[in-house]
Amino acid sequence: MQSSGITYQxxxxxxxxxxxxxxxxxxxxxxAEIGRGSPNTIHEHLTAWKAAQAPKTRQAATLSDSLSAALAQEIEQHAATARADAEERALDAEQTADELAKTGTALEADIEALKAQVSALSAENEALTQQRDEAQKANDQLTHDLDRERAAKETLVLELAELRHQVKTQQQQLTDEAKQRQAAEKARDTSEKARVAAEKAAAVADAKREALQESVNDRDRQLEQHRQDAEQQISYLRKQLENAEKRASEAERGKTQANTQVETLDAQIASMKARESQPRREEEQPGLPFDETSHLKCS
Structure with a gap:
């Protein structure tokens, strides 16, 4: 079988x-002169070339007895020469067989090396596939964590809105109580004017005023404490919201890095598959069968 594009010419x-x-x-x-080619193909063309170098048979002519005797002697000489040529061709065939055997051994070693390379590439491909799967799992986990952080952020935003509403309500209550205090002070002024008319009523009014003032003071202290507590809680929730946004940003960056790693591994796997398919095509090239008996018959 011919290969490598080597022709008889x-x-x-x-x-x-x-x-x-x-x-x-x-x-x-x-x-070596051509620079390429299968030894088997070269052997076929070289055998044909050697056959073409043999002298062509000439048409026999009618000769006299003396010439026939001389021709017989010449034929004997040519027969001896032919036997020598046959022996030389046999030596050439033996040398050719040795060369083909050496070439076959070298090619078998190359085939074994290619098989080892294919096995190594297959193992590397499996390792890269496993790395890609692990990276995909890590990416899925990061996505899950990111969704969880986003949900936590939304919960904190709702809680902050609720606290703001509570603070607004408490501020309205403080305003209402301030109005009540003003009304109480006004009532106190009125009762003070009435003390001239009735000492008892003034004493009762003073007692009511003091009790109301104490109640207002207690309420003021309570509202101030509530306001401080609310501000601390708002500050804490703001910090929680900032931390949640930071974790969400980090999770997003981790997801981007994981996607980049998956794409890189996919490219490496594609490259390894391409490298793996190339040695297989070389391995599938035809071998170098050589039949020494058929070679000797051709010679």
Missing amino acids: DVERAADVVVGRGEKPTIARVR
């Missing part, structure tokens, strides 16, 4: 060059 030109250097055209020398 390539082998013919290379063999002529080798002969022109005064060397015997062997498979190795012809292949």
